[in-house]
Amino acid sequence: QVQLVESGGGLVQGGGSLRLSCAASGLAFSSYAMGWFRQAPGKEREFVAGISWRSAGLTKYTDSVKGRFTISRDNAKNTVYLQMNSLQPSDTAVYYCAADRKVSAVIKIVPSLYDYWGQGTQVTVSP
Secondary structure, three states: OOEEEEEOOEEEEOOOOEEEEEEEEOOOHHHOEEEEEEEOOOOOOEEEEEEOOOOOOOEEEOHHHOOOEEEEEEOOOOEEEEEEOOOOHHHOEEEEEEEEOOOOOOOOOOHHHOOEEOOOEEEEEEO
16 A cells, blocks of 8 residues: 655745655655645645656756755655745645656656655745
């Protein structure tokens, strides 16, 4: 049974930092591309960042977080991280990690193309 468990969310002031973690189990983690998505109230779920499988070392970010967020993975710990710096109130959302089991060099940005999802962690950024 595949499980993705996010942690690290919370309340932070604008300009602050948080690091989200997503611990995976029940899957061959290093063979999966991983993504972070977020969903604000009344909005659709949107792609934030993605990282390719194994050691391909490819990453992708939505424009609004480039230079502020960094995605990384530790295959030995079956964990993917999202380091978020210079947080803004517009970053407030529930953040989800997702796993894509289809081996590909392409990091997908469409939520429906991911196979497994975590339950989400709330990130709230105050002005």
